[in-house]
Amino acid sequence: MARRRLVLKNTTLFSDPANLSWERYVVMQARERERYLAERASIPDDALNYKAVSPRYIQNAVDQFANNYYSELSATHYVATAAANAPFDELKKSALFQLADEQRHLEMDREVFERAGIPERDWLAAWESPGTTCRFFRHLLELEDSIEILVKGNFVAEGAAGPGTFTVLADGAEARGDVLSAVNHRARIRDETRHISYGRALVKALIEDDPGNLETIQQWQDDSLRLFSEVARGGERQAWWEGFLASYYKIALPMGLRPTAF
Ligand SMILES: [Fe+2]
Numbered sequence: 001m002a003r004r005r006l007v008l009k010n011t012t013l014f015s016d017p018a019n020l021s022w023e024r025y026v027v028m029q030a031r032e033r034e035r036y037l038a039e040r041a042s043i044p045d046d047a048l049n050y051k052a053v054s055p056r057y058i059q060n061a062v063d064q065f066a067n068n069y070y071s072e073l074s075a076t077h078y079v080a081t082a083a084a085n086a087p088f089d090e091l092k093k094s095a096l097f098q099l100a101d102e103q104r105h106l107e108m109d110r111e112v113f114e115r116a117g118i119p120e121r122d123w124l125a126a127w128e129s130p131g132t133t134c135r136f137f138r139h140l141l142e143l144e145d146s147i148e149i150l151v152k153g154n155f156v157a158e159g160a161a162g163p164g165t166f167t168v169l170a171d172g173a174e175a176r177g178d179v180l181s182a183v184n185h186r187a188r189i190r191d192e193t194r195h196i197s198y199g200r201a202l203v204k205a206l207i208e209d210d211p212g213n214l215e216t217i218q219q220w221q222d223d224s225l226r227l228f229s230e231v232a233r234g235g236e237r238q239a240w241w242e243g244f245l246a247s248y249y250k251i252a253l254p255m256g257l258r259p260t261a262f
C-alpha cells in the first residue's frame with residue numbers, strides 16, 4: 001500500500017507554540033534539571049534502591065518499566081528521523097529540542113531498571129512480549145516522513161499518553177512504594193505537554209492549509225490507536241487505557257476527528 005504523505009504548503013501556518021530558542025531551551029532545562037534532582041534527592045535510600053517494594057511488585061512492573069524505557073528509546077530514534085527530514089526549519093527546531101528531552105527521559109527510565117535490579121538481558125524480552133507498546137513504536141520506527149511521524153508520535157501517542165496517563169502511572173507507582181518511577185513520570189509531564197502542543201499546532205496547520213488533509217490524519221489516528229489497543233487487551237490496564245483514549249479525544253475531537261472503531 002502506498003503511503004499517503006501530507007505537505008504543509010503554507011509553512012507560516014505552523015509556529016512553535018513554546019516559542020523556544022536555543023538560549024531559552026537551555027535555561028528552561030537547567031531549571032527542570034534542578035527541580036528533578038531536588039525531588040530525586042528527597043527519596044529515601046531504601047525506596048530509591050527498591051528495598052521498600054515487594055518482589056511481586058517488581059515482577060509485575062517489568063512490562064511497565066519496558067513500556068517506559070523503550071518508548072523513550074524509540075522516541076530518540078524516530079524524532080531524530082523527523083528532525084533530519086523536516087520539510088521546514090521551524091518544525092526541525094521543535095523536533096531537535098524534543099530529541100534532547102527524550103534522551104533525558106530515556107536516562108531516567110534506564111535508572112529505574114538498574115536500581116530495581118532487572119538484568120539488562122531481560123529488558124527487551126519484556127517489551128517484545130504481548131500486551132506492550134512495542135507494536136506501535138516498531139511501526140513508528142519504520143517511518144521516514146517527518147509529518148507522519150510527528151502526527152502519529154506527538155499528536156496521537158503523546159496526546160493520548162499525555163498528562164492524564166502519566167498521572168495514573170505516577171500515583172500507581174507511588175502507592176506501591178516505587179517513588180523513583182513516580183518522580184520520573186511527574187518530571188516528564190511538562191516536556192511531553194510541550195511535545196503534544198507542537199504536534200497539535202502541526203495538525204491544526206495541516207487542516208487549515210487543506211481541510212482534505214483531515215481524512216489522512218484520521219487514517220493515521222486509526223492505525224496508531226489500533227496498534228496501541230493491544231496494551232488494553234484482556235482487561236488489564238483498563239484504567240490506563242480509558243485515560244489514554246480520553247486524553248487523546250479531548251484534543252482530537254475538537255479538530256474534527258472521529259473516535260476510532262476497534
Ligand atoms: Fe519522553
Ligand SMILES: [Fe+2]
Nearest residue numbers: 158191192195
Ligand atoms: Fe515526548
